[in-house]
Amino acid sequence: MRPFTDTELKEYIKNAKKYCAKGKVATYIPALARKNKKDLGVFVMLESGEEYAAGDYKEKFSMQSVSKPFVLLLAMQDWGIEKVLEKVGLESTGDGFNSVVRLETADTHKPFNPMINAGAIAVTSMVKGKTVDERFERLLNFIRLIAESEDIHLNQEIYESELATGNRNRSLAYFMEGEGFLATPSQEALEVYFKQCSIEVTAKNLAQMGLFLARGGVLSDGTRVVSEEEARLVRSIIASCGLYDESGEFAAKVGIPAKSGVGGGIMCAIKPDMGIGIYGPALNAKGNSLAGIEVLKQLVKDHDLCIY
Numbered sequence: 001m002r003p004f005t006d007t008e009l010k011e012y013i014k015n016a017k018k019y020c021a022k023g024k025v026a027t028y029i030p031a032l033a034r035k036n037k038k039d040l041g042v043f044v045m046l047e048s049g050e051e052y053a054a055g056d057y058k059e060k061f062s063m064q065s066v067s068k069p070f071v072l073l074l075a076m077q078d079w080g081i082e083k084v085l086e087k088v089g090l091e092s093t094g095d096g097f098n099s100v101v102r103l104e105t106a107d108t109h110k111p112f113n114p115m116i117n118a119g120a121i122a123v124t125s126m127v128k129g130k131t132v133d134e135r136f137e138r139l140l141n142f143i144r145l146i147a148e149s150e151d152i153h154l155n156q157e158i159y160e161s162e163l164a165t166g167n168r169n170r171s172l173a174y175f176m177e178g179e180g181f182l183a184t185p186s187q188e189a190l191e192v193y194f195k196q197c198s199i200e201v202t203a204k205n206l207a208q209m210g211l212f213l214a215r216g217g218v219l220s221d222g223t224r225v226v227s228e229e230e231a232r233l234v235r236s237i238i239a240s241c242g243l244y245d246e247s248g249e250f251a252a253k254v255g256i257p258a259k260s261g262v263g264g265g266i267m268c269a270i271k272p273d274m275g276i277g278i279y280g281p282a283l284n285a286k287g288n289s290l291a292g293i294e295v296l297k298q299l300v301k302d303h304d305l306c307i308y
C-alpha cells in the first residue's frame with residue numbers, strides 16, 4: 001500500500017470542497033440544520049499507530065446512523081447472532097433509510113436489515129438493561145470502549161430535536177411492535193434509538209471505530225470485545241447496506257465497507273489494519289455526505305483500497 005501523508009489528505013479535501021455547496025444539511029432534524037455545510041474533514045488511522053488527518057476533523061457531530069453497526073454488535077453480545085437475526089434480516093432494500101413501505105409489503109413484515117431505521121430500531125430494542133437509562137448507558141459505554149475515548153457524550157439539543165420530529169420513526173416502531181419484532185415496548189426502544197443517534201463524535205472517533213472492525217473486534221491493546229464472526233458480519237452488512245439506497249453505487253464507485261449517518265459522518269473499516277472517519281454535513285438526496293464520498297473516492301483509488 002502507498003504510504004499516506006497529511007499533505008495529500010489536504011489535497012483530497014481541497015478537491016472535494018466544491019461538492020459541499022451542492023449538498024444540503026439535514027433539515028428534517030432542526031438541530032442538524034444549523035451545521036456548517038462547508039465543513040469537510042478526514043481522519044485515517046492505521047494499526048501501526050500512524051494517524052493522518054486534514055480539514056475539519058476536530059469538529060463534533062452526531063453519530064446518527066453510524067451508531068447502528070455498534071448497537072448491532074451489542075445486541076449480538078446480549079442475545080447471540082441467531083436470536084438477533086430472528087428480529088432483523090440481512091438484505092438491502094433499495095429504499096430510503098426511513099422508508100415504511102417494505103415493512104408491510106414483505107411476506108414476513110420483518111425489517112430487511114439492521115442499517116435502515118426500521119431494522120435499527122428493532123436491534124436497539126434488544127439492548128438489555130432494566131431501565132431505558134440503563135440500556136442507553138450500556139450502549140454509550142460500549143461506543144466509548146470501541147472508540148477508545150471517554151470524551152463521547154449525548155448532545156441534548158439534538159436529542160430533543162429528534163424527539164420533536166421523530167414521528168416517522170415512531171410509525172416504524174409501532175408497526176413492528178404490532179408484528180412482534182420489538183423486544184421492549186416501542187416507546188422505550190424509540191427513546192434509546194433517538195439517544196443513540198444524538199451521541200456526538202469526531203472523525204477521529206469514527207476512524208478508531210472503523211479500525212476496531214477492521215481488526216476483527218479487538219481494541220488497540222489487544223483486548224477482544226466481540227468475536228471475529230460478529231465483526232465480520234458487521235463489516236459485510238455495512239458493505240451491502242451501509243449507505244442505504246446508495247450502497248450499490250458506493251460499492252461500485254468507492255468499494256470499501258462503510259457506514260454513513262445524516263449528521264455527515266462516514267465510518268470506514270478496511271481489513272486488516274485501517275479505519276477512516278469522514279465528516280461533511282452537506283448531504284446528497286440519499287442522506288449521505290456528498291463531499292465526504294468524493295474524498296473517499298480519491299483516497300481509495302490512490303491507495304488501491306477497493307475490496308472488490
Ligand code: GLN
Binds near residue numbers: 063064263
Ligand atoms: N436520526 C436519524 C433518523 O432516525 C438517523 C437516520 C440517518 O442517519 N440516516 O431519521
